[in-house]
Amino acid sequence: MNKKTMFRGILVLMLLLMLLSGCNNNAKVEQQPEETTPEEAPSAASNVVTDEGYGILKEATTATVGSLNPQTYSSSYQSTVLNRIAIRLYAYLPNSDYTSYELRGELAEGAPEMMDESGKVWKIKLREGVKWANGDVLDAEDVLYTFKRLLDPKMVQPRGGGFSKDYIEISNAEQYYLQNGEGGIQTDWEEVGIKMLDPLTIEVTTVDKQSATEVMSHFTHTAHAIVYDKLYEECMNAEGTETLYGTDKDKFMSSGKFVLENWIPDALVVYKKNPNYFEKDSIKLAGIETKVVENAGTKMQLFENGEIDYLGLSTEDYLKHDQDPRVLSEPGNAITYISINTVNPDKPILANKNFRMAMTYAVDRKGITDITKDVPANYMISTRQVIDPATGARYRDTDLAKANISENYGYDPKLAKEYFDKAMQEEGLKTLELTMLYSDSERYKTMTEYLQKQLPVIFGEDQFTLKVQAMPSSQLLSLKKTWKKDPTAYELTWSAWSGNELAPWNAMKYWTGSYSRKNEPFSNEEFNNIWDEVNFGESRFEAGKKLEYTARMEQIILEEVPFIPVAEGRSYYLKSDRVHLAFPHWINKIDFGWAYASIVE
Amino acid sequence: MTKYIIQRLIALIITLFLIMTIAFLVVRLMPGSFYDNQDLPETVIQAINAKYHFDKPLIVQYFYFIGNILHWDWGTSIAIQPNVPVFDLLKTRVPISLQINLISLFISIPIGIAAGSLAAIKKNTLVDHFISFMVVIFISVPSFIFATALQYFLAYKGGLFPIIYDAAAAMGTQKAMSMFLPVMALTFSPIARVTRYLRAELAETMNSEFLLLARTKGLTYRQAIMRHGMRNSFLPLANIIIPMFTNILGGSLVIERIFSIPGMGGMMIDSISVSDHSVTIAILMFYSFISLVTMLIVDISYGIIDPRIRVGGRK
Numbered sequence: 001m002n003k004k005t006m007f008r009g010i011l012v013l014m015l016l017l018m019l020l021s022g023c024n025n026n027a028k029v030e031q032q033p034e035e036t037t038p039e040e041a042p043s044a045a046s047n048v049v050t051d052e053g054y055g056i057l058k059e060a061t062t063a064t065v066g067s068l069n070p071q072t073y074s075s076s077y078q079s080t081v082l083n084r085i086a087i088r089l090y091a092y093l094p095n096s097d098y099t100s101y102e103l104r105g106e107l108a109e110g111a112p113e114m115m116d117e118s119g120k121v122w123k124i125k126l127r128e129g130v131k132w133a134n135g136d137v138l139d140a141e142d143v144l145y146t147f148k149r150l151l152d153p154k155m156v157q158p159r160g161g162g163f164s165k166d167y168i169e170i171s172n173a174e175q176y177y178l179q180n181g182e183g184g185i186q187t188d189w190e191e192v193g194i195k196m197l198d199p200l201t202i203e204v205t206t207v208d209k210q211s212a213t214e215v216m217s218h219f220t221h222t223a224h225a226i227v228y229d230k231l232y233e234e235c236m237n238a239e240g241t242e243t244l245y246g247t248d249k250d251k252f253m254s255s256g257k258f259v260l261e262n263w264i265p266d267a268l269v270v271y272k273k274n275p276n277y278f279e280k281d282s283i284k285l286a287g288i289e290t291k292v293v294e295n296a297g298t299k300m301q302l303f304e305n306g307e308i309d310y311l312g313l314s315t316e317d318y319l320k321h322d323q324d325p326r327v328l329s330e331p332g333n334a335i336t337y338i339s340i341n342t343v344n345p346d347k348p349i350l351a352n353k354n355f356r357m358a359m360t361y362a363v364d365r366k367g368i369t370d371i372t373k374d375v376p377a378n379y380m381i382s383t384r385q386v387i388d389p390a391t392g393a394r395y396r397d398t399d400l401a402k403a404n405i406s407e408n409y410g411y412d413p414k415l416a417k418e419y420f421d422k423a424m425q426e427e428g429l430k431t432l433e434l435t436m437l438y439s440d441s442e443r444y445k446t447m448t449e450y451l452q453k454q455l456p457v458i459f460g461e462d463q464f465t466l467k468v469q470a471m472p473s474s475q476l477l478s479l480k481k482t483w484k485k486d487p488t489a490y491e492l493t494w495s496a497w498s499g500n501e502l503a504p505w506n507a508m509k510y511w512t513g514s515y516s517r518k519n520e521p522f523s524n525e526e527f528n529n530i531w532d533e534v535n536f537g538e539s540r541f542e543a544g545k546k547l548e549y550t551a552r553m554e555q556i557i558l559e560e561v562p563f564i565p566v567a568e569g570r571s572y573y574l575k576s577d578r579v580h581l582a583f584p585h586w587i588n589k590i591d592f593g594w595a596y597a598s599i600v601e
Numbered sequence: 602m603t604k605y606i607i608q609r610l611i612a613l614i615i616t617l618f619l620i621m622t623i624a625f626l627v628v629r630l631m632p633g634s635f636y637d638n639q640d641l642p643e644t645v646i647q648a649i650n651a652k653y654h655f656d657k658p659l660i661v662q663y664f665y666f667i668g669n670i671l672h673w674d675w676g677t678s679i680a681i682q683p684n685v686p687v688f689d690l691l692k693t694r695v696p697i698s699l700q701i702n703l704i705s706l707f708i709s710i711p712i713g714i715a716a717g718s719l720a721a722i723k724k725n726t727l728v729d730h731f732i733s734f735m736v737v738i739f740i741s742v743p744s745f746i747f748a749t750a751l752q753y754f755l756a757y758k759g760g761l762f763p764i765i766y767d768a769a770a771a772m773g774t775q776k777a778m779s780m781f782l783p784v785m786a787l788t789f790s791p792i793a794r795v796t797r798y799l800r801a802e803l804a805e806t807m808n809s810e811f812l813l814l815a816r817t818k819g820l821t822y823r824q825a826i827m828r829h830g831m832r833n834s835f836l837p838l839a840n841i842i843i844p845m846f847t848n849i850l851g852g853s854l855v856i857e858r859i860f861s862i863p864g865m866g867g868m869m870i871d872s873i874s875v876s877d878h879s880v881t882i883a884i885l886m887f888y889s890f891i892s893l894v895t896m897l898i899v900d901i902s903y904g905i906i907d908p909r910i911r912v913g914g915r916k
Contacts, residue, residue: 064871072683156652161645181648241652242677242684265682265693266863267768293765293861297749301757301764474874516643 051275053286055599057579060293060308064266069246070225071150071157079222084271084288084595086225087255089124089143090216092502092589094282094596098582100392101589103216106278107138107226112204112215119209120171124219126200131276132228133254140196145229147194151177153184154241159223167218167506169207170194208536213389217502228253257283257595267292284582284598309579310594313572315373315443321574330586331384332569334498335377336447338363338436339480339520339563343487347434349427350491356561358419362458365409365566368450372443374567378410380497380554382568385504386588387547395504400551404558413458420459433465437493439473444494447566466492480519495519495563501588505534505550511557522562527553602904609900613893620889621882625666628878628885629659653679676879681872687883690868695887697768698864701780702853705787706846712788713795714838720796721803721834722826732796739793745855748786752859756782765861783860787853791845798841802834809833843899847892 063077070082083091091106105111108124115121130138149155150163151173164173171193179187193205204215218224227245235244235251246252249263257279258271271288274280291308293299300317302308310328313321321327338359342351349355365376375383379396387395395401424432436451438444452466471479482489499507509515512531513523534540534549558565573592575581582596590596650656654665669676675687682690720732756764767779806812807830815825854866865884872880 064867066678066680066682067684069683074680074683156645156648158645158649178644178648181644181651244684247682247685262769264768264863266867267766267861270769291765291861292863294858294867295861298752298764298859298861301752305757305760305764307764472874474876 049281049284053273053284055285057285057288057594057597058308059290060299060302060311061290062294064292067246068252070223071159073222081269082222082225084258085254085256085260088225089219091220094590101587103389111212120206122204122215124202127278128200133259138255139199140202142226142229143202144196146226148189153177153180163224167214168210171205171207282596310573310575313574318373318572326575328573328575328592330571333382333384333501334496334569335380335382335565336494336496336567336569337563337565339493339495341483341490341520343521344491346488347491349423349432352423352427354419355423358416358423360410360561360564361412361416362455363564363566364411364454368447369567371446374570376409377565377568379405380557380565381504384501384588386502389502398547400547404551404554416458431463434491435467435469437469437471437476437490439476440470481517505546508553520563524556524560527556605904606901609897613897616893617889621886624882624885625663628881675883678877678880680875680877681880687879691883691887694865694868697862698853701783705784706791709788709791710795710842713792714799717796717799718803720800724804736793736797739789744786744790745859747789748856748859751782751786768863783856783862786856794841799834799838802837803830806830806834839899839902843895847895
C-alpha cells in the first residue's frame with residue numbers, strides 16, 4: 001500500500017466517522033435556556049422576582065418520562081414533571097409564608113360553589129386570562145374537552161376510571177366510559193355530570209353528597225390536568241382510539257408553572273419559567289434542567305462536580321454523609337411489610353392466627369431498620385399521612401393512632417415463642433420450613449437475611465427454617481397477584497404500601513373485600529363497612545369521625561394480622577449550597593419545593 | 602454466487618420469521634402484566650384488554666400480530682411511550698446506539714491490526730510481551746469496568762471529558778467529547794481480539810514456505826510481510842471482525858447505562874420490566890436482524906475472498 005492509498009483510506013474513514021456522528025435524529029441544535037449571569041441578574045438576596053426568573057436548578061433522576069399526556073401517565077416521576085408544566089383545576093400550592101401547603105384553585109378561581117342543598121351539584125368558576133404557552137386562551141371549553149377525552153369510551157384511557165370515581169363519583173361518568181365493554185350501557189356525553197355553563201364556568205354533578213374539599217381534591221389529580229384541544233385532535237389517529245399528544249415536545253402545550261423547553265426521552269427535560277402563570281412570583285428560578293442518570297455512582301460524581309444541585313442518597317451513601325449539614329430527610333410514605341399467603345394449601349399454618357401473631361412479635365424492627373436506616377414501624381399508616389388536610393394534622397400524632405402502637409415496636413421474643421408453640425401444636429407440626437421471596441434489591445436482601453438468622457433463634461433452630469429466594473421485582477409483583485388463580489404462588493414475601501397521604505381513610509380501599517388486585521388474601525366485614533362509611537356515608541362530615549374510622553381500620557388490620565408491618569421507608573437527599581429552599585423542611589404534597597427554590601451564586 | 606446469495610436471503614427470512622414467532626410466544630407467556638403497577642379496577646382492565654385484543658386466545662393474538670407486521674405495523678407502545686408506534690420509538694434510539702458502536706468498531710480495527718502485526722513481527726521480544734499482556738487485560742476485564750474507571754479518572758478526577766453523554770448537544774466538539782469515553786470503553790475488547798487473532802495468524806504465516814519462497818525471490822523482509830504475509834493473514838480476520846459488531850451491541854447495554862446514553866440498551870430492559878410486549882419483540886427482532894445480517898455478510902464475504910468455500914459454485 002503506497003502513501004497515496006493510505007492517505008485516501010484515512011480520508012474515507014474520517015468522512016465516515018463524521019457521517020456517523022451526524023446521523024443522530026436528536027442531534028438538532030436546541031436553544032438551551034441560558035443561566036443568567038450574576039451581573040445581569042438581580043441578586044437573590046434582594047427578593048426581586050422577574051418574569052424571566054434567575055438561575056437554573058440542575059437535577060438528575062433515574063426515572064424516565066414516557067409520555068407527557070396526563071391522561072396516560074403512569075409513574076410518580078411523570079406526575080412531578082406534569083405538575084410543573086400542566087395546569088389543573090385545583091392544586092396543593094404553598095401558603096403565603098411558605099410553611100405549609102394549601103388546597104387552592106390553580107385554574108379555578110376559588111373553591112367550588114354548592115348549587116343545591118343535596119351537595120351533589122357544584123359550580124367551578126375559572127380564572128380569567130389564563131393562557132397556553134402559545135398565547136391561546138385557556139377556558140372552560142378546554143376543561144370540558146379534557147374531561148370528555150379522559151372518559152372517551154373508544155380510547156379507554158387507563159386514567160378514566162379514576163376520574164369517574166375517586167374522591168367523588170361523577171354521575172354517569174363510569175357508565176359513559178365503559179359503555180363499549182361487556183355489559184356496557186349506551187350513554188350519551190350529555191348524560192355525564194359535567195357541563196359548561198359559560199366560557200368561564202363548569203358544573204359538576206356527583207352521585208353522592210360531597211364536601212367542597214372532596215371536590216377540590218378530586219381535581220388535583222395529575223391525570224385531570226388540562227390538555228390543549230387543537231393539538232390533541234391533530235395527534236389523534238383516524239379511528240379516534242389513540243393520540244400522540246404528549247409523546248414529543250412539539251406535541252405538548254404547557255400551561256403550568258414552567259414551560260417545557262426541551263425533552264429528549266430517557267435523557268433530558270428542560271423547563272423555562274412560565275411568565276404567564278397566575279402565581280408567577282412564587283417561581284424564582286429561570287428554569288430547571290433534569291438529566292436522566294441511572295447509575296448512582298455517576299450521579300454522585302455529577303453532584304460533587306457541581307453539575308447537579310441535589311441527589312437522592314442510597315443507604316450506603318447516606319452513611320458516608322450522615323453528619324453532613326447539607327443532608328435533607330424526607331419521611332417515608334410507604335410501609336414495608338411481610339405478606340402472608342393465608343390461603344396457601346401447602347402451608348396451612350399460615351392461616352393460623354397464632355402463627356401470624358408469633359411472626360409479629362418475633363420481628364426485631366429496630367434491629368432491621370438500624371441497618372437499612374429506615375424507621376421501625378408496627379403500624380400501617382405512615383407518619384407523613386395527614387388526617388385533616390385543612391390543618392395539616394398528621395394521623396400518627398393523634399392519640400387514637402398512638403393507641404394502635406405497642407411498646408418496643410412490637411418485638412417480644414418470649415411472647416413470639418409462646419404463640420409459635422401454640423400454633424405448631426394446633427397444626428400438629430414438629431418442624432416448619434417456610435420460603436420467603438424477596439426482590440433483588442440490597443434493602444430487601446438485608447431485611448430477608450436478617451429474618452433468616454433471627455427467626456430460627458426465637459422459634460428454635462431445630463423447629464423452624466426460613467429459606468429465602470430472590471427474584472426481579474417485576475416478576476415478584478406479578479407472582480404475588482396470582483394468589484387467587486394459584487394459591488401456592490408464594491408463602492412469605494415483602495410488599496410495600498403507600499396510600500394517598502392526604503386521605504389515609506380512602507387509601508385503605510386496598511384492604512377492602514371488593515378490591516381485587518391486592519397482594520395477599522384479606523377480607524373483614526367490619527373493615528369493609530367502615531371503609532364505605534368513611535368514604536361515602538353521611539357521618540364522614542361529622543368532626544373527628546374520619547380519624548375515628550381510620551384508627552379503627554388500622555386496629556382491625558393489626559389485630560387480624562393478615563400481614564406484618566416492619567418498616568417505614570425514609571429518603572435522604574444531599575443538596576448543594578447554591579440552592580435555597582423556600583420551605584424550612586419537607587412539606588406534604590410540596591416535598592422540598594424544588595420548583596419554588598432560588599439559586600444563590 | 603447469485604444463487605447462493607438468494608438461498609441465504611431466503612434462509613434469513615425464514616429464520617427471522619421463526620425468531621419472531623418464538624419471541625412473540627415467549628414474551629406473551631412471561632409472567633407479569635402491564636397492569637401490575639397500575640391501580641386499575643378490573644372493569645377498566647377488561648376494557649383495555651379488549652382494545653388491544655389481549656382478551657383473545659394467544660393464537661388469535663398471534664394472527665393479529667403477524668397481520669400487522671405484514672403491513673409494517675409493529676404495534677404501539679403501551680408503557681414505555683404510550684401510543685407511540687414501536688417503529689418510531691426505535692427510530693430515535695437505534696441511531697444513537699449504532700453511532701457509538703460503529704465508531705468504536707472503526708477505531709478498534711486499525712489499532713488491533715497494527716498491534717497484532719507489530720506483535721507478530723516482533724515475536725518473543727519485549728514489544729510482543731507488552732502487547733500480549735495488554736491483550737490479556739483487555740479481554741479479561743469487562744467493558745463496564747473500563748467504563749467506570751475511565752469515567753472516574755478521566756472525567757470526574759481529571760475533568761478532561763464530560764461525565765455523561767450529552768444528548769442535547771448538537772453535532773460538534775461538545776458532542777464528540779461526550780462520546781469519547783463510552784466509545785473508548787467499547788474499543789478495548791475488540792482491539793484485543795483483533796490483535797490476538799492477527800498475531801497468531803501472521804506469526805504462523807511468517808513461518809510458512811511460501812513466505813520463504815518470497816524471500817528467496819529477492820523480496821525484502823518488509824515487502825514479503827506486506828505483500829504476502831499480511832494478505833493471507835487478513836482472510837480469517839473477516840471471521841471475527843463482522844460478528845464483532847453484534848458483540849459490541851450487546852456490550853453497549855451496560856455502557857449506555859453508565860454514561861446515560863439514551864440508546865437501545867436501557868429501553869430493552871425497561872420494556873421487559875414494564876411488560877411492554879410490542880417494544881420487547883421489536884428490539885429482539887432488531888438484534889436478531891443485525892446478527893443474521895452480519896452472519897450473511899460473513900458467509901458472502903467468505904465466498905468472495907476464498908472461492909474454495911463458495912457454495913453453489915462451479916463444479
